[in-house]
Amino acid sequence: MSILRIQNLSKDYVGGWGRKHRALNNLNLEVEEGEIFGFLGPNGAGKTTTIKILLRIIFPSSGKAWLLDKELDEALKMHKIGYMPENPYFYRFLTGDEFLKFYAQLTGVPREDAKKKADRLLKVVGLDHARRTRISDYSKGMVTRIGLAQALITDPVLLLLDEPMSGLDPIGRKEIRNLIHQLKEEKKTIFFCSHILADIEMLCHRIAILNKGNLVKLGTVKEILDSGPTHYTVSFDDLSPETLAQLSQLAAGVGEYGGVTNFTATDHDHARKLVETAQAQGARLREMRLDRGTLEEYFVREVGSRE
Amino acid sequence: MNKVLTIAFNTYKEAVRNKVFYILVVFAVGLLMLALLLATLSLGEDDRIIKDVGLSAINWFGLLLAVFVGVNLIYDELDKRTIYTIIASGATRWQFILGKFLGFFMTVTAMVAVMGFLLCTLIAFWPGSNITPTLILALILFLFEMMIVIGFAILFSSFSTPVLSAVLTLMCWIIGHLSEDLLEWSKQLSDKGSPAVAALLKGLYYIIPNLELYNIKQEVVYREDIGQLGYTVLLHPIYAVCATAILLLITIVTFNWRDFK
Numbered sequence: 001m002s003i004l005r006i007q008n009l010s011k012d013y014v015g016g017w018g019r020k021h022r023a024l025n026n027l028n029l030e031v032e033e034g035e036i037f038g039f040l041g042p043n044g045a046g047k048t049t050t051i052k053i054l055l056r057i058i059f060p061s062s063g064k065a066w067l068l069d070k071e072l073d074e075a076l077k078m079h080k081i082g083y084m085p086e087n088p089y090f091y092r093f094l095t096g097d098e099f100l101k102f103y104a105q106l107t108g109v110p111r112e113d114a115k116k117k118a119d120r121l122l123k124v125v126g127l128d129h130a131r132r133t134r135i136s137d138y139s140k141g142m143v144t145r146i147g148l149a150q151a152l153i154t155d156p157v158l159l160l161l162d163e164p165m166s167g168l169d170p171i172g173r174k175e176i177r178n179l180i181h182q183l184k185e186e187k188k189t190i191f192f193c194s195h196i197l198a199d200i201e202m203l204c205h206r207i208a209i210l211n212k213g214n215l216v217k218l219g220t221v222k223e224i225l226d227s228g229p230t231h232y233t234v235s236f237d238d239l240s241p242e243t244l245a246q247l248s249q250l251a252a253g254v255g256e257y258g259g260v261t262n263f264t265a266t267d268h269d270h271a272r273k274l275v276e277t278a279q280a281q282g283a284r285l286r287e288m289r290l291d292r293g294t295l296e297e298y299f300v301r302e303v304g305s306r307e
Numbered sequence: 308m309n310k311v312l313t314i315a316f317n318t319y320k321e322a323v324r325n326k327v328f329y330i331l332v333v334f335a336v337g338l339l340m341l342a343l344l345l346a347t348l349s350l351g352e353d354d355r356i357i358k359d360v361g362l363s364a365i366n367w368f369g370l371l372l373a374v375f376v377g378v379n380l381i382y383d384e385l386d387k388r389t390i391y392t393i394i395a396s397g398a399t400r401w402q403f404i405l406g407k408f409l410g411f412f413m414t415v416t417a418m419v420a421v422m423g424f425l426l427c428t429l430i431a432f433w434p435g436s437n438i439t440p441t442l443i444l445a446l447i448l449f450l451f452e453m454m455i456v457i458g459f460a461i462l463f464s465s466f467s468t469p470v471l472s473a474v475l476t477l478m479c480w481i482i483g484h485l486s487e488d489l490l491e492w493s494k495q496l497s498d499k500g501s502p503a504v505a506a507l508l509k510g511l512y513y514i515i516p517n518l519e520l521y522n523i524k525q526e527v528v529y530r531e532d533i534g535q536l537g538y539t540v541l542l543h544p545i546y547a548v549c550a551t552a553i554l555l556l557i558t559i560v561t562f563n564w565r566d567f568k
């Protein structure tokens with residue numbers, strides 16, 4: 001069963017003077033139960049638009065989507081979906097505790113359970129100490145965490161997280177990442193929007209890359225990185241000037257950092273040739289590795305080239 | 308219905324934790340004190356003055372609250388995007404609107420109740436003055452007037468800015484109180500040969516509820532017996548509920564199709 005299915009989904013925003021702006025163009029996507037799915041794209045790619053359509057905050061111009069194998073309206077009423085908005089701004093006059101109870105009540109959690117759940121979640125997200133503090137006095141990181149607790153109050157099977165780590169410092173991001181890891185263990189399905197690639201690389205099974213409303217790439221992180229160009233880097237300590245000159249001739253590129261000389265080879269055979277030549281002259285091999293580039297490099301290349 | 312009530316209670320909580328609410332209450336209490344002062348200065352008229360100024364104070368502050376807090380009710384939720392998680396949690400848009408309305412009506416009711424209680428206490432202890440059934444009725448009728456005003460505030464604020472909504476709501480309130488004059492003017496104008504304006508006035512007369520129906524201050528001040536008001540007064544609350552229902556229905560219908568930015 002695909003827990004999230006999007007079919008030919010498009011969204012046009014109508015701007016001033018009735019001008020239309022296509023924010024999402026014919027998107028097709030399926031997410032399976034238990035997946036951590038990364039929805040990537042630069043700012044303005046249409047990620048938030050997609051999530052808002054799924055949650056009926058806005059309506060699509062064409063196409064259709066299903067959650068939990070049900071029509072959207074029906075799916076939302078089942079209270080099995082957790083949502084964490086981008087740059088969340090919650091009711092500031094409520095304390096953390098009241099805030100969670102409000103959402104518990106809204107989603108039909110019985111009163112006795114609501115209290116227990118709120119207590120447990122406040123501990124999970126590390127806000128036990130701030131339970132009686134109003135959200136207006138929360139820091140950005142605390143607001144993000146209470147937002148996550150809010151998304152979890154119904155014990156959702158599917159979580160839609162819109163940029164949960166943007167605007168957080170490295171420690172805050174690590175905390176959220178740990179929380180998501182924990183949810184991964186609990187076999188929850190997570191649909192995770194971000195433009196921070198390191199987070200996605202570390203967390204997600206599969207990713208989709210969106211740019212200007214178009215799906216650019218879909219696959220596992222490994223598939224995507226393998227599909228990009230690769231090269232080998234061969235490094236040596238202390239080369240004699242003659243060897244250096246000879247290897248520089250052979251290699252596709254050369255560089256020196258802190259006494260280590262790195263040569264670039266285009267493929268495995270090329271790399272081996274460099275190593276053999278150097279070793280024949282008595283040089284000592286330090287390292288030989290396959291460089292696939294990072295997701296970030298891939299992303300910049302893919303998205304940048306489509307400007 | 309559970310969702311509607313949850314949203315309603317939350318709205319009430321928000322309003323009573325809002326500083327504006329307290330400022331209004333403090334001002335209203337101040338005005339009641341002024342009534343007291345005026346009453347001590349005027350000889351023999353004190354009962355009338357207390358009731359007149361007291362009721363007026365409650366009316367004005369109720370109106371200020373209804374308009375200036377009312378127009379922000381929906382707007383703030385959209386502007387700060389707090390509505391996102393509400394909709395995502397499965398509440399429908401009509402539940403949201405109805406919840407906001409009920410919550411805010413509770414707030415206004417609470418404020419009128421507090422001030423009404425103060426006024427009644429004052430009157431009860433004032434020599435030569437006493438609480439009449441007409442006075443209580445005046446407070447209750449006022450609540451129904453506020454119901455309609457809140458309906459307008461919510462309707463306007465669901466599609467325009469708070470400032471514009473406040474202006475439009477106040478205009479409706481003024482027109483609502485001029486209702487009978489409107490019909491009169493319309494007749495005069497059509498006699499004088501400007502049928503277009505006459506038709507406009509007549510249109511307004513029919514569209515905007517007659518809010519003067521809820522104003523029985525004269526009857527209170529001149530100590531008229533409640534019986535003299537006639538039984539039609541009992542129909543006015545029903546009229547208010549219907550008018551408000553229509554206003555909310557229009558709000559919900561337009562709200563249902565909207566994208567939230």
Ligand SMILES: Nc1ncnc2c1ncn2[C@@H]1O[C@H](COP(=O)(O)OP(=O)(O)O)[C@@H](O)[C@H]1O
Nearest residue numbers: 013023041042043044045046047048049050568
């Ligand atoms: N309410 C709106 N009205 C008009 N245009 C919008 C609106 N919301 C988003 N857009 C436009 O749609 C595009 C996609 O936006 P969004 O989905 O927020 O991107 P992302 O979340 O990937 O950063 C952007 O070009 C943005 O300017």
Ligand SMILES: [Mg+2]
Nearest residue numbers: 047048049086
């Ligand atoms: Mg976004």
